[in-house]
Amino acid sequence: MLRAFRFIVELFTQRHGVVAFAFFLLLGLLMREAPVTVRASIVSTALSTVFYPAQLVVSSVGGYRSVVAENEHLKEENARLRQETYYASEGLQELTRLHTLVRFDDKWDYPIVTARVVGHNPGRFLTTLVINRGTMQGVKENMPVFSMNGLVGKITKATSTHSRVQLLVDPNLKLSVLEKKSRVVGFLESVDGHLLTAMIPSHAGVEVGDTLITSGLGGIFPKGIPVGTVKAVRKSDLDVMRQMDVSPFQEFTVLEEVFVMEKEPEWIIQELLDEQ
Amino acid sequence: MNNNWKWIGTFILFVICFVLQTTVAQWLSIFGAGPDFVLILIVAIAIKHGPAAGVLWGFLAGFTQDVYAPVEWLGANTISLTVLGFIVGQLEERFLTLNLPAKVGVLGFGFLLCDMIYFFFTGLEKDVVTNLFFSKTLPECAYTMVIGAVVFHLSVGKKKRHA
Numbered sequence: 104m105l106r107a108f109r110f111i112v113e114l115f116t117q118r119h120g121v122v123a124f125a126f127f128l129l130l131g132l133l134m135r136e137a138p139v140t141v142r143a144s145i146v147s148t149a150l151s152t153v154f155y156p157a158q159l160v161v162s163s164v165g166g167y168r169s170v171v172a173e174n175e176h177l178k179e180e181n182a183r184l185r186q187e188t189y190y191a192s193e194g195l196q197e198l199t200r201l202h203t204l205v206r207f208d209d210k211w212d213y214p215i216v217t218a219r220v221v222g223h224n225p226g227r228f229l230t231t232l233v234i235n236r237g238t239m240q241g242v243k244e245n246m247p248v249f250s251m252n253g254l255v256g257k258i259t260k261a262t263s264t265h266s267r268v269q270l271l272v273d274p275n276l277k278l279s280v281l282e283k284k285s286r287v288v289g290f291l292e293s294v295d296g297h298l299l300t301a302m303i304p305s306h307a308g309v310e311v312g313d314t315l316i317t318s319g320l321g322g323i324f325p326k327g328i329p330v331g332t333v334k335a336v337r338k339s340d341l342d343v344m345r346q347m348d349v350s351p352f353q354e355f356t357v358l359e360e361v362f363v364m365e366k367e368p369e370w371i372i373q374e375l376l377d378e379q
Numbered sequence: 380m381n382n383n384w385k386w387i388g389t390f391i392l393f394v395i396c397f398v399l400q401t402t403v404a405q406w407l408s409i410f411g412a413g414p415d416f417v418l419i420l421i422v423a424i425a426i427k428h429g430p431a432a433g434v435l436w437g438f439l440a441g442f443t444q445d446v447y448a449p450v451e452w453l454g455a456n457t458i459s460l461t462v463l464g465f466i467v468g469q470l471e472e473r474f475l476t477l478n479l480p481a482k483v484g485v486l487g488f489g490f491l492l493c494d495m496i497y498f499f500f501t502g503l504e505k506d507v508v509t510n511l512f513f514s515k516t517l518p519e520c521a522y523t524m525v526i527g528a529v530v531f532h533l534s535v536g537k538k539k540r541h542a
Binding site for chain 1: 455
């Protein structure tokens with residue numbers, strides 16, 4: 104066996120390697136001329152056996168370089184992402200605030216005009232505000248006005264650059280409301296220009312702390328805008344109705360900015376109600 | 380050093396060259412042209428140990444490259460490097476003394492020869508071969524000759540120190 108091996112080695116190494124050359128060249132030519140399936144078989148066999156350990160070595164060395172490069176890349180990306188996270192966090196906070204601000208709800212598919220409160224009425228009671236947005240910005244009369252906390256009132260007069268807002272506490276504004284839990288409809292008004300009073304049917308069983316929202320009736324205010332909470336329940340002159348004091352979600356004296364919902368009044372609803 | 384250790388040493392060099400070829404050659408590439416460490420090794424082996432060693436290591440190197448090449452071209456690298464090992468091996472150091480420029484010249488000649496054989500066996504179209512020759516073969520040949528000169532210079536220096 105050893106002698107045979109030695110003979111082959113000598114055969115290959117003698118005669119200036121002609122035998123070895125002929126042998127290996129023939130192998131190469133055979134591989135070159137073999138059918139594609141045979142070639143694929145040769146390659147897959149070689150890869151899974153002889154070259155497998157070599158691949159591990161090569162990939163580990165190649166991996167070192169890629170790890171270094173990846174590390175640099177990740178450092179840069181990390182710095183960038185930190186920056187972006189900061190901005191995103193800021194943006195998210197702002198978005199949350201704005202969502203709260205506009206009581207974001209898909210069902211209110213109306214454009215919103217942001218306005219700054221630029222004046223109060225000079226009377227003793229605060230019943231109207233003046234905002235710095237008018238018809239040039241799309242503000243029209245009878246458009247609902249609200250803040251981040253809840254309903255504020257509606258536009259009663261709009262000029263090109265400014266508008267006047269009638270607050271909920273204005274005795275001239277009567278509003279249809281819905282008790283959120285019982286879904287019973289009542290109405291809200293301010294008798295004295297200071298306190299809000301709601302009249303809700305007795306059977307609704309409204310209690311202190313219950314929430315009132317706009318009912319959507321009347322055609323001016325869309326349904327679902329928070330109005331206030333029940334502060335006290337009083338007996339009414341009418342047994343079928345309960346009179347209750349309402350604490351508005353929005354304190355009107357501290358308003359700095361409001362939102363006007365560009366919702367045209369649906370007078371047809373009011374007309375139909377009036378006909379009844 | 381006995382024969383077994385020479386074989387092991389050559390095998391380690393062989394592996395190192397493939398590692399260099401798949402890693403360092405890419406890092407050193409200029410405008411997509413990089414040196415061919417494997418070819419330098421085959422030429423060095425063939426010059427040092429003769430045609431039989433050149434053929435054997437050329438075959439192994441070519442086959443290794445073919446395994447990672449398209450299956451349709453299997454054998455092209457094997458044949459080209461086998462031929463290279465045999466032809467360069469005729470300039471074996473036992474019979475000839477090559478100075479550094481001659482070795483670098485042989486390396487360049489071997490590079491071009493190897494690529495010509497490779498192009499022939501891959502069956503690429505003439506236009507493609509022409510384009511590859513000018514855009515890939517020539518610049519990489521020059522680059523490999525530069526790297527080869529450094530390698531041969533270092534190996535000669537080492538041999539002189541031993542002497």
